[in-house]
Amino acid sequence: MKKKGFLIDMDGVVYKGNEPIPGAVAFINGLREKGFSFLFLTNNSQRTSRDVCYKLRKMGFHVNDEDIFTCAMATARYLASRKEQGTAYVIGEGGLLTELHNIGYSIVDDHPDYVIIGEGRTIMLESVDKAINMIMGGAKLIATNLDPNCPVGNGKYRAGCGAFVAMLEFATGKQAFSVGKPSPVMMRMARKILGLSTAETIMIGDTMGTDILGAGSMGFTTVLTLSGVTKEEDLDHYGYTPDFIIPSVKSLLDEALFTKVLSKQHEQFSYDGHTMVVH
Incomplete structure (x- = not known):
């Protein structure tokens, strides 16, 4: 299997407010231990990457400043x-x-x-x-x-x-x-930072109109978590679907499901025409 890497939204995916979402710390730290590359993407331009990193580390995430990519950083790179x-x-x-x-x-x-x-x-x-x-x-x-x-x-x-x-x-x-999500500018920059090809990039997000739309338009594998903005009842409002839909990143602690996402193999589960994977 080719190497894979992850672009991960934050608010609603790995934390809410100042509390980590259950299972998120174990998932992110597990990615680091297994050697998977990942980059957190945020459309919040208020804080620097160092500020964001400090918040994540206080919650127990093993991350560094270089693991954060904000829309402010993307905007600056574009203007330069x-x-x-x-x-x-x-x-x-x-x-x-x-x-x-x-x-x-x-x-x-x-x-x-x-x-x-x-x-x-x-x-x-x-x-x-x-x-x-x-x-x-x-x-x-x-x-x-x-x-x-x-x-x-x-x-x-x-x-x-x-x-x-x-x-x-x-x-x-x-x-x-x-420049921010769902703009292809930020998505392409993030992929290149990790040194990945389109087929090697997996986006995990909670918002259909930014995370999933942007990543899906780029051809990335898309994983929607229902722990944030988008709920199951919202899915019929969109003309596109994620590759996988899960309750939260805690689901990806299941090795079988994680392997399916890496290989983009869907476990068929009928939900009004959507392909869903729910554990």
């Missing part, structure tokens, strides 16, 4: 490939600002090359107005992701990056370019 030493006006927080500084970008308050929108808990209308005028003046609009909302625990949500991007698009008549 388009224009070196560029300038940006940023609506976002530390994780995004850090990555832009790391690629040599300057953060400015007038005439930027790009207006970049990421997550933010204290976005002010004044900043939005400035961004509108910059975009109308020729700055290109870049979004770290287009998630309309973000879970904050206890069944509550806050406005996501996509909500603010939609407002800017409507106000300016300009369309944003998004």
Whole structure:
């Protein structure tokens, strides 16, 4: 069997809030012990990879900074490939600002090359107005992701990056370019970081519209966990299906199922036309 590697979403897949999902620590640490490569992918641009790694390590995951790939990192890499030493006006927080500084970008308050929108808990209308005028003046609009909302625990949500991007698009008549999941930009970067081919890449995620759509469009093997955003009753709303559907990553501790995922062999289980694997 060829080598395989994993791209893994975090919130709703390996933890909820500040608590690991049952079985997640054993699964991730088992991947490390068995020598499988993996990379955590997140559409949250607020925190740096070091911050995210610290949170995971506190929960017991054996991970390093290099195991984290955020949409802020993907956005910075994309911009560096388009224009070196560029300038940006940023609506976002530390994780995004850090990555832009790391690629040599300057953060400015007038005439930027790009207006970049990421997550933010204290976005002010004044900043939005400035961004509108910059975009109308020729700055290109870049979004770290287009998630309309973000879970904050206890069944509550806050406005996501996509909500603010939609407002800017409507106000300016300009369309944003998004780098985060499900964009093939982030998916392709992540695969290349692990040095995998398309056939060797497995995506584990809890969200049909980002994790599964993005990875499926790239031809990766897709595993949907029902421990996060997407529920069984939601599946009929989509015109595409994952390769595997499991209750949580704890299911992958079963060696037989894990082997089926590695070899993309489905155990047939009828569910309204969907191929499901549930243990």
